[in-house]
Amino acid sequence: MSEPSRHSAEPPPPDPAEAASVDPDEVARFAALAERWWDSHGAFRPLHALNPVRIGYLRDRLCAALGRDPKAPHPLTGLRLLDVGCGGGLIAEPMARLGAAVVGIDAAAENIAVAKLHAAQSELAIDYRHDAPEALAAGGERFDAVLALEVVEHVADLRGFLGACAALLEPGGAICLATLNRTAAAYLLGVVAAERLLRWLPAGTHQWDKFVRPAELVRLLRDEGVTMQDLSGVFYDPLRDRWVLGRNLQVNYLAFGVKRGKCGRKGGREAQAS
Numbered sequence: 573m574s575e576p577s578r579h580s581a582e583p584p585p586p587d588p589a590e591a592a593s594v595d596p597d598e599v600a601r602f603a604a605l606a607e608r609w610w611d612s613h614g615a616f617r618p619l620h621a622l623n624p625v626r627i628g629y630l631r632d633r634l635c636a637a638l639g640r641d642p643k644a645p646h647p648l649t650g651l652r653l654l655d656v657g658c659g660g661g662l663i664a665e666p667m668a669r670l671g672a673a674v675v676g677i678d679a680a681a682e683n684i685a686v687a688k689l690h691a692a693q694s695e696l697a698i699d700y701r702h703d704a705p706e707a708l709a710a711g712g713e714r715f716d717a718v719l720a721l722e723v724v725e726h727v728a729d730l731r732g733f734l735g736a737c738a739a740l741l742e743p744g745g746a747i748c749l750a751t752l753n754r755t756a757a758a759y760l761l762g763v764v765a766a767e768r769l770l771r772w773l774p775a776g777t778h779q780w781d782k783f784v785r786p787a788e789l790v791r792l793l794r795d796e797g798v799t800m801q802d803l804s805g806v807f808y809d810p811l812r813d814r815w816v817l818g819r820n821l822q823v824n825y826l827a828f829g830v831k832r833g834k835c836g837r838k839g840g841r842e843a844q845a846s
């Protein structure tokens with residue numbers, strides 16, 4: 573009897589769709605909209621509108637935490653950055669333009685196909701993969717920064733998702749999350765107004781009970797060795813017709829933390845959340 577080849581004895585790579593953090597209904601909803609990622613007037617219009625404030629926040633916070641000059645033309649050069657739930661690449665591309673070596677993962681293969689095509693058209697070298705954070709963490713890869721913007725309110729297992737994101741960080745590495753708070757105000761503005769009245773988002777995009785309170789993020793990340801350094805609200809200013817940062821965390825907010833451990837970077841004082 574012939575020996576089985578080494579190749580056939582290797583287990584197949586894990587299917588991202590089977591990762592515990594993946595909610596198949598949520599991912600299917602995004603996959604169905606994959607062709608629209610780069611239409612700034614389409615289904616992802618709010619993410620396009622949020623991008624200037626998100627990118628400015630990321631640049632400034634990453635530079636402060638990782639010892640970079642935010643005024644440099646490519647301040648993130650030399651950093652390995654993972655964008656979890658990258659969608660079509662709305663955040664991965666600007667991070668690559670700031671100089672980071674970007675890996676983007678998403679549980680929807682359709683999103684990864686669109687992201688790859690757009691990066692090629694934009695002449696950006698981004699390593700996009702159809703993957704979930706648990707599988708990547710199990711493979712042992714580590715990053716200087718992990719981003720998951722507008723993702724945690726769509727996952728099935730928040731603790732497992734955050735644990736995998738934290739495991740993917742080098743000690744001293746930075747993590748940034750963006751989500752919606754589980755408040756009455758977020759229900760009115762993030763669901764009723766955004767989906768039903770203004771129709772900024774397709775109906776059914778958000779389930780209020782999956783919104784995450786800042787204190788929950790602080791506690792869950794602390795359990796994974798991450799110190800929250802900043803919590804900032806993000807809200808729409810109709811007078812300036814743009815999204816801006818503020819202190820009010822009642823609706824949309826950004827959270828930024830640093831993984832404790834050696835490597836000389838400071839964990840800093842923990843941000844307070846209620």
Ligand SMILES: C[S@@+](CC[C@H](N)C(=O)[O-])C[C@H]1O[C@@H](n2cnc3c(N)ncnc32)[C@H](O)[C@@H]1O
Pocket residue numbers: 591593594595598599602603619656657658659660661662663677678679680683703704705720721722723726727728733
């Ligand atoms: C609202 S979109 C955010 C896209 C992007 N981060 C941005 O802010 O422009 C959420 C994305 O997360 C992906 N996603 C949801 N759960 C995931 C998981 N467990 N692992 C990886 N991707 C996930 C979805 O497929 C979708 O593309």
